Amino acid sequence: xxxxxxxxxxxxxxxxxxxxxxxxxxxxxxxxxxxxxxPRDAKIxxxxxxxxxxxxxxxxxxxxxxxxxxxxxSTSIHSHVHTLNTVAFKNTFLIKQFHIxxxxxxPTAGLSIxxxxxxxxxxxxxxxxxxxxxFQNKIHFAPFVGAMVYHPLPYKIIKGIDFYTEIGxxxxxxxEGIRTEYVKFYDIWNLALGISIHx
Numbered sequence: 080x081x082x083x084x085x086x087x088x089x090x091x092x093x094x095x096x097x098x099x100x101x102x103x104x105x106x107x108x109x110x111x112x113x114x115x116x117x118p119r120d121a122k123i124x125x126x127x128x129x130x131x132x133x134x135x136x137x138x139x140x141x142x143x144x145x146x147x148x149x150x151x152x153s154t155s156i157h158s159h160v161h162t163l164n165t166v167a168f169k170n171t172f173l174i175k176q177f178h179i180x181x182x183x184x185x186p187t188a189g190l191s192i193x194x195x196x197x198x199x200x201x202x203x204x205x206x207x208x209x210x211x212x213x214f215q216n217k218i219h220f221a222p223f224v225g226a227m228v229y230h231p232l233p234y235k236i237i238k239g240i241d242f243y244t245e246i247g248x249x250x251x252x253x254x255e256g257i258r259t260e261y262v263k264f265y266d267i268w269n270l271a272l273g274i275s276i277h278x
Contacts, residue, residue: 120241120277122148127271128221128249129167129193130154137275146171163197173227183229187243191221223247223271239277246270 113119118136125132130152137148148169155162171189195217225245232239248256252267 118278119146120275122150122273122275124150124152124271124273126269127223127245127273128191128219128247128269129165129169130163133165133167135167135169144173146173161197163195165193165195167191167193167221181230183227185227185229186224187227187245188224189222191223191247193219193221193249195219220250221247222253225271229277236278237276241275241277243273243275244271245273 119139120137121135122137123132123134127133129150131154133150133152135148135150137146139146148167148171150167150169152165152167153162154165169189169191171187173185173187175186177184223245224247225243227241227243229239229241246268248267248269252262255262256264256267
């Protein structure tokens with residue numbers, strides 16, 4: 080299991096770097112050429128397996144149909160003493176873009192790779208846990224589908240705004256929803272709402 084996770088992470092990193100490199104030579108439509116390391120938007124999100132609230136920055140890659148968001152989220156667990164902190168690399172793909180007047184509507188799908196940290200998150204489970212009984216809970220893969228509505232704005236700094244919603248789950252919920260009757264398949268999904276400001 081460990082080697083498969085490492086292979087997936089290496090693949091995602093290589094894909095992200097190659098897509099980023101392909102954009103370096105593209106001519107920007109902005110009056111000032113955008114540096115490759117500057118994000119294209121900032122976002123805040125409610126729910127969605129990253130945290131109760133999460134925020135981050137997004138890079139638009141591969142001619143804008145692939146977007147990589149780096150996000151941080153936080154959730155208090157049962158008390159203010161124990162807080163789950165999550166860093167996520169959220170990969171979003173715009174399946175199709177529909178232009179309706181000044182609006183752009185796009186169905187989306189993607190996969191978020193989440194790294195959690197709190198008092199009881201483990202990459203390698205302690206010896207007192209039964210072998211092969213519990214999942215590691217440090218790294219999660221969170222698939223999602225959703226939709227985005229974008230509207231351009233006539234400002235020099237803020238180029239536009241979008242609202243999005245997503246329905247998603249995480250790897251171990253999905254596995255348990257498929258293979259057991261105890262976890263109902265319709266119980267493993269959650270709804271996320273977000274807003275992005277484009278620069």
